Amino acid sequence: MGRSQITFNKKERVKKQQQKRQQKQEKKELHKSDNNKGKALEEMFAYVDEFGNISNTPPEKKYEFKEEDLLRPTSDEDEYHHGKVSYYNNEGHYGFIRDNLTKQTVYFNDKIAGIVLRLDQHVKYKFIRTKQGNQISEVILS
Template sequence: MSKSQEGFNKKEKEKLKQKKKQDKEQKKLERKTNSDKGKNLEQMLAYVDANGNISSTPVDPKEKPLIQTENIQIGVARQTAAPAADVIRKGTVTFFNTSKGYGFIKDHQTQESIFVHVNELINPVKENDKVSFETEMGKKGLNAVRVKLIV
């Protein structure tokens, strides 16, 4: 009698290969049975009720609110320019670095922090100084320009 050509390791690899093949077939069969394909249109539709909730039943036409097409606004409303009296703002210098040449002013009215560069200063300023200024839109937001020290 001659010894089998297949070794133990070869047989184990073959068993693992067969098991993987069976698992793959089983997963394929499960996906096929749980698939949504082939459902009719009514089973796939979803409806949104008046509160914005998704449901499987259609909304009663008597309960639908009437919306007039004239009242629908598409786009964003244009912003109106600020009145001329509000152009000059007042604020306090919260931070100013003289070596780097920039700082921030806290607007008294809106409480927002506005960037200021040394080139826009009319008088030299330091922290906690009261100033009046105008604003312009810069690359990264509002910038204070024509900054004057209030005495």
């Protein structure tokens, strides 16, 4: 009786393996039919119309770029901002200045500032954008 049980389990395993192979082959054929290899570049393009909708046809009206479209807008990074030291870590000698208008914070440390700032001190500052976030470039006590 034990022996017929073993062969039954073996038959079931073989059957499952064959089903897996069949499913894998079907999946492979499905992927082959869905891929974009061999298609012309134009067939793979997607266009966006003036309303932001995606379509397969190129737009009828082309946008003519003007020179001012390519210029970057002037940033407010060149002017002084007014703020107050909202956080200061005495051990690390760094902190954050919160802008009075936008309420955004800007990182500083004593080396960059060139002076030692205190909590709740009012300052005028300029900042630059870095990978880590906004960081002061100049500070003046006000």
